Amino acid sequence: MTKRYPFLDLASVNEPYMDEMCMAAQRVIRSGRYIGGDEVNDFQSELGRYLNVPHVVGVSNGLDALRLILRALIELGRLTPGDKVVVPANTYIASVLAITDAGLTPVLVDPDPATLNITAQAISTAINTHSGIKAVMPVHLYGRVAWDEDIRKVVSDNNLLVIEDSAQAIGARSHTDGLYVGHNHAGALGHAAAFSFYPTKNTGALGDAGAVTTHDKALADTVRALANYGADRRYHNIYQGYNCRLDPIQAAMLRVKLPHNDDENRARMQSARLYDRLITHPDVIKPLLPEFEDECIWHQYVIRVRNGKRDMMRQQLKLAGVDTDIHYEVPPHLQPCYAGLSHVPLPVTEMTASQLLSLPIARGTDLEDVAAIAEIINNVNLTE
Amino acid sequence: MTKRYPFLDLASVNEPYMDEMCMAAQRVIRSGRYIGGDEVNDFQSELGRYLNVPHVVGVSNGLDALRLILRALIELGRLTPGDKVVVPANTYIASVLAITDAGLTPVLVDPDPATLNITAQAISTAINTHSGIKAVMPVHLYGRVAWDEDIRKVVSDNNLLVIEDSAQAIGARSHTDGLYVGHNHAGALGHAAAFSFYPTKNTGALGDAGAVTTHDKALADTVRALANYGADRRYHNIYQGYNCRLDPIQAAMLRVKLPHNDDENRARMQSARLYDRLITHPDVIKPLLPEFEDECIWHQYVIRVRNGKRDMMRQQLKLAGVDTDIHYEVPPHLQPCYAGLSHVPLPVTEMTASQLLSLPIARGTDLEDVAAIAEIINNVNLTE
Numbered sequence: 001m002t003k004r005y006p007f008l009d010l011a012s013v014n015e016p017y018m019d020e021m022c023m024a025a026q027r028v029i030r031s032g033r034y035i036g037g038d039e040v041n042d043f044q045s046e047l048g049r050y051l052n053v054p055h056v057v058g059v060s061n062g063l064d065a066l067r068l069i070l071r072a073l074i075e076l077g078r079l080t081p082g083d084k085v086v087v088p089a090n091t092y093i094a095s096v097l098a099i100t101d102a103g104l105t106p107v108l109v110d111p112d113p114a115t116l117n118i119t120a121q122a123i124s125t126a127i128n129t130h131s132g133i134k135a136v137m138p139v140h141l142y143g144r145v146a147w148d149e150d151i152r153k154v155v156s157d158n159n160l161l162v163i164e165d166s167a168q169a170i171g172a173r174s175h176t177d178g179l180y181v182g183h184n185h186a187g188a189l190g191h192a193a194a195f196s197f198y199p200t201k202n203t204g205a206l207g208d209a210g211a212v213t214t215h216d217k218a219l220a221d222t223v224r225a226l227a228n229y230g231a232d233r234r235y236h237n238i239y240q241g242y243n244c245r246l247d248p249i250q251a252a253m254l255r256v257k258l259p260h261n262d263d264e265n266r267a268r269m270q271s272a273r274l275y276d277r278l279i280t281h282p283d284v285i286k287p288l289l290p291e292f293e294d295e296c297i298w299h300q301y302v303i304r305v306r307n308g309k310r311d312m313m314r315q316q317l318k319l320a321g322v323d324t325d326i327h328y329e330v331p332p333h334l335q336p337c338y339a340g341l342s343h344v345p346l347p348v349t350e351m352t353a354s355q356l357l358s359l360p361i362a363r364g365t366d367l368e369d370v371a372a373i374a375e376i377i378n379n380v381n382l383t384e
Numbered sequence: 385m386t387k388r389y390p391f392l393d394l395a396s397v398n399e400p401y402m403d404e405m406c407m408a409a410q411r412v413i414r415s416g417r418y419i420g421g422d423e424v425n426d427f428q429s430e431l432g433r434y435l436n437v438p439h440v441v442g443v444s445n446g447l448d449a450l451r452l453i454l455r456a457l458i459e460l461g462r463l464t465p466g467d468k469v470v471v472p473a474n475t476y477i478a479s480v481l482a483i484t485d486a487g488l489t490p491v492l493v494d495p496d497p498a499t500l501n502i503t504a505q506a507i508s509t510a511i512n513t514h515s516g517i518k519a520v521m522p523v524h525l526y527g528r529v530a531w532d533e534d535i536r537k538v539v540s541d542n543n544l545l546v547i548e549d550s551a552q553a554i555g556a557r558s559h560t561d562g563l564y565v566g567h568n569h570a571g572a573l574g575h576a577a578a579f580s581f582y583p584t585k586n587t588g589a590l591g592d593a594g595a596v597t598t599h600d601k602a603l604a605d606t607v608r609a610l611a612n613y614g615a616d617r618r619y620h621n622i623y624q625g626y627n628c629r630l631d632p633i634q635a636a637m638l639r640v641k642l643p644h645n646d647d648e649n650r651a652r653m654q655s656a657r658l659y660d661r662l663i664t665h666p667d668v669i670k671p672l673l674p675e676f677e678d679e680c681i682w683h684q685y686v687i688r689v690r691n692g693k694r695d696m697m698r699q700q701l702k703l704a705g706v707d708t709d710i711h712y713e714v715p716p717h718l719q720p721c722y723a724g725l726s727h728v729p730l731p732v733t734e735m736t737a738s739q740l741l742s743l744p745i746a747r748g749t750d751l752e753d754v755a756a757i758a759e760i761i762n763n764v765n766l767t768e
Contacts, residue, residue: 011416018414025409025633030402032395034583034590060444060592063613063627093613093621100624199418206418207631208444229447229477230721235712237477237719240484243447247591249409249633328619335621337614 012364058246062196120150162190396748442630446580504534546574
């Protein structure tokens with residue numbers, strides 16, 4: 001019987017933490033404190049220390065983290081509905097949903113095909129083409145930090161707000177400082193950042209969870225109020241807010257896992273390096289290894305398959321026992337809900353969308369599995 | 385030392401279920417399934433059976449349940465932004481936040497001072513005063529069902545959509561059928577209903593949780609998609625949606641507690657009857673006992689204190705060891721975020737807001753405590 005290589009098995013991912021998580025869940029259940037409180041506060045502090053960022057607000061999920069940041073910037077008068085936000089067109093749809101939900105206008109730009117991340121050049125071109133651009137949302141896609149000296153320069157020169165979509169990049173670091181000197185973690189580079197702790201993330205909760213990180217206390221306070229019905233104190237509603245709180249029980253799960261995030265990232269790095277060394281199939285474009293290891297935490301290891309052969313490769317791999325995934329098959333501007341969103345061609349986004357293929361990389365896929373999967377890939381015959 | 389009577393102690397509330405909840409949490413943690421799946425599906429089925437309503441969608445919280453219903457009605461073309469929704473002015477602010485979030489216009493009406501619930505008369509007056517009223521949101525405040533023959537007639541005669549805010553009323557029943565013959569539970573009376581399982585509710589989760597219930601499959605499907613990024617299937621986004629999912633771990637907690645909801649409601653009923661029998665203070669207006677027991681599940685037992693003496697009563701009770709709460713001190717139209725929301729006088733809402741005082745009634749306050757609290761109340765001297 002063929003050995004099967006699942007794309008992702010969350011029971012395996014969480015296996016090393018099961019006992020500790022069960023104990024943490026018991027602690028919360030028996031505590032009588034189920035909204036806010038010490039678990040949430042302690043997790044916020046621990047995440048802030050890990051990322052070297054002063055303000056952290058635990059929230060319900062990554063999309064809500066982005067929504068709350070944008071709404072807060074509007075409440076604070078730093079953005080106005082109708083303002084434009086530059087965002088890479090190949091992102092997961094949540095980035096765009098947050099922008100339109102806030103009444104802002106997304107300006108979709110093509111990524112660099114080598115990194116699949118936004119570039120200073122793309123931001124510059126957008127600024128020269130559109131009036132009303134007030135912000136940029138770099139997305140650290142697949143865990144690769146989207147930040148360099150050129151991006152820092154273009155956002156500074158143009159006084160753009162920088163909202164990082166760090167959903168996939170916990171622990172990744174740029175080797176260029178962010179807007180704040182001495183801060184270079186994804187999530188500490190710009191004015192504010194959104195994290196997701198969706199269960200599949202490198203540090204995943206056991207349900208939906210997220211966080212907002214920022215250097216700006218006023219922004220953090222506004223996000224915290226907006227996430228709690230708009231109340232700055234009990235039953236005193238200064239904003240028309242939402243309920244986007246982080247559950248203490250999820251905070252407790254995350255407190256178990258966060259201390260192991262660096263190990264998790266390192267294990268993925270090893271797998272990525274091995275894939276890179278072993279995959280030699282002529283139709284496969286491997287993802288770029290970053291110059292510095294910690295610039296990418298390999299939330300996904302995404303190859304591209306050339307010449308219209310992605311689906312054939314995927315099917316052959318499936319037959320050979322290797323499950324894969326596609327992040328993402330249909331970019332936001334081609335989704336039914338965003339018909340007419342972009343009036344400019346986005347050739348890189350559309351071409352790569354038809355090429356992308358995510359290979360197993362999470363815990364549960366060990367280095368031996370990686371070697372076996374690479375060999376299976378190399379043996380796939382895509383000639384028709 | 386004076387015995388203290390806490391207003392609500394969630395460790396006591398959950399004490400009987402602790403072991404079972406810890407086991408349920410372990411089951412979810414070890415399952416590897418942390419988004420959707422059997423726990424959520426089974427809870428939805430169990431809640432549907434309990435309420436005799438065909439479609440249930442577990443969601444993130446009660447406010448999101450209301451938001452999703454209204455957004456779904458807009459997506460389905462049954463409401464249009466700008467349409468007016470009649471809602472009682474003395475509700476918790478979440479009811480109103482959902483309406484304005486959807487771009488709809490709340491029409492605030494005063495409640496019946498005897499029940500603190502909306503009346504057919506108020507709905508009729510609103511219809512005669514405003515054009516563009518398309519829906520009504522009865523709020524089953526404090527657990528008392530807001531539904532009778534007259535309300536059924538006025539909403540039917542005017543083809544109004546009925547969205548129940550059932551956040552506080554799980555298990556309450558009307559003795560008039562809802563819009564669907566044979567269905568009389570709060571949450572099954574109108575076109576759709578929102579439940580909250582905030583930890584303090586009669587059936588409370590161990591974090592934020594909620595549900596949408598409806599007789600309408602198209603509405604349920606739309607809510608489900610909107611709550612999952614607007615996707616009707618994986619990575620296929622037909623709506624500009626949200627992330628408002630119910631966590632499996634919270635579904636598992638609720639599955640432990642839902643079977644005990646009737647017992648919980650009955651215990652509160654006994655406490656309410658005893659308060660009613662024993663409280664005789666001349667400045668206290670006791671809440672009306674309903675004609676049929678199950679018309680009210682006593683989520684809160686809310687007295688009114690006349691003659692501007694509420695705060696004095698509250699302070700005296702505190703000195704005597706009795707913690708109380710106020711639901712709610714400031715109605716939505718007097719909150720900073722809703723300045724100018726209502727241009728009509730709301731005398732009942734404003735007068736009662738200054739009189740309301742919630743007494744301890746949840747598990748942890750036994751009948752002996754109720755008797756003691758009633759005696760303490762009766763002995764409070766409010767003459768100056």
